[in-house]
Amino acid sequence: MADHPRFGPAGVPPSFRFMKATLTEVPRLLQEEGLDAFEYEAVRWGKKPQIKKEDAEELALAAEKNDVWLSMHGSYFINFCGEKQILEASKQRLIACAIAAKWMNARVVVFHPGFYGQKSHKQAFDICLKALRETVDAIQSLGINDVKIGPETMGRLYQLGSLDEIMKLCEMVEQTQLVIDWSHLHARDQGRFTKVDDFRKIVETIEIRLGAEVAENMHCHFARIEFASKGERRHHTMDETRYGPEFEMLAKVISEFKLKPVIISESPILDIDAARMRDIVQKEWSKS
Numbered sequence: 643m644a645d646h647p648r649f650g651p652a653g654v655p656p657s658f659r660f661m662k663a664t665l666t667e668v669p670r671l672l673q674e675e676g677l678d679a680f681e682y683e684a685v686r687w688g689k690k691p692q693i694k695k696e697d698a699e700e701l702a703l704a705a706e707k708n709d710v711w712l713s714m715h716g717s718y719f720i721n722f723c724g725e726k727q728i729l730e731a732s733k734q735r736l737i738a739c740a741i742a743a744k745w746m747n748a749r750v751v752v753f754h755p756g757f758y759g760q761k762s763h764k765q766a767f768d769i770c771l772k773a774l775r776e777t778v779d780a781i782q783s784l785g786i787n788d789v790k791i792g793p794e795t796m797g798r799l800y801q802l803g804s805l806d807e808i809m810k811l812c813e814m815v816e817q818t819q820l821v822i823d824w825s826h827l828h829a830r831d832q833g834r835f836t837k838v839d840d841f842r843k844i845v846e847t848i849e850i851r852l853g854a855e856v857a858e859n860m861h862c863h864f865a866r867i868e869f870a871s872k873g874e875r876r877h878h879t880m881d882e883t884r885y886g887p888e889f890e891m892l893a894k895v896i897s898e899f900k901l902k903p904v905i906i907s908e909s910p911i912l913d914i915d916a917a918r919m920r921d922i923v924q925k926e927w928s929k930s
């Protein structure tokens with residue numbers, strides 16, 4: 643459970659890459675920017691961890707030393723609504739992520755559940771639910787009990803991942819973590835966040851369905867987002883104000899409910915906008 647809202651980038655910030663920082667140096671550099679979370683991107687991974695165990699353990703030590711909470715974004719090559727072969731490969735990819743997440747002491751592996759394809763939403767959901775349960779069983783049988791598996795709300799209409807579906811998965815499968823990508827919800831529903839109450843309603847719904855503790859400790863993704871009729875197109879920086887949603891509104895709700903989420907910035911300028919989100923929340927918090 644986070645002690646306060648935490649902020650950090652989705653992946654290594656461009657400026658760190660520019661200075662040729664090693665992965666182990668990332669937590670210290672984030673701490674110097676006043677950030678305290680980092681989402682490691684395992685998004686291109688296949689069926690085996692693509693980081694050495696020693697490197698993952700070194701990252702864990704550096705993160706602990708610099709008070710940076712780690713999460714992992716799991717492989718994009720997962721489809722828990724597919725046919726048998728696809729399901730099996732998807733499970734192995736998520737298991738590989740969980741194994742490495744344990745090495746690096748990441749608290750959650752975020753993942754995109756899958757695609758409806760030709761199936762009805764109900765059929766696709768049932769297949770996904772079963773695959774997720776089997777994956778969690780497999781992870782537990784490997785002795786991994788402290789890494790949560792986090793299905794994420796998705797931004798495109800052909801992806802499984804409405805708020806309701808994600809809450810259901812979290813209700814029905816153990817060792818899961820609610821992951822709210824606010825931008826995806828905004829894009830999926832053609833710009834649903836226009837006032838503070840639109841954010842408040844989501845938090846209230848989560849409280850009712852999953853409990854106050856789950857709401858308080860949600861894992862979040864945020865960036866301004868461009869969308870079209872089928873949903874998400876691309877993320878934008880905080881300065882590109884023609885795109886929503888407005889982080890200030892979410893910050894008001896975080897402060898009102900005293901939430902302690904981990905908020906991962908998916909803006910093109912990852913860490914810079916993460917720091918801006920932090921400042922906005924701190925400002926709201928200090929008013930309350």
Ligand SMILES: [Zn+2]
Pocket residue numbers: 715752753754794
């Ligand atoms: Zn994602």
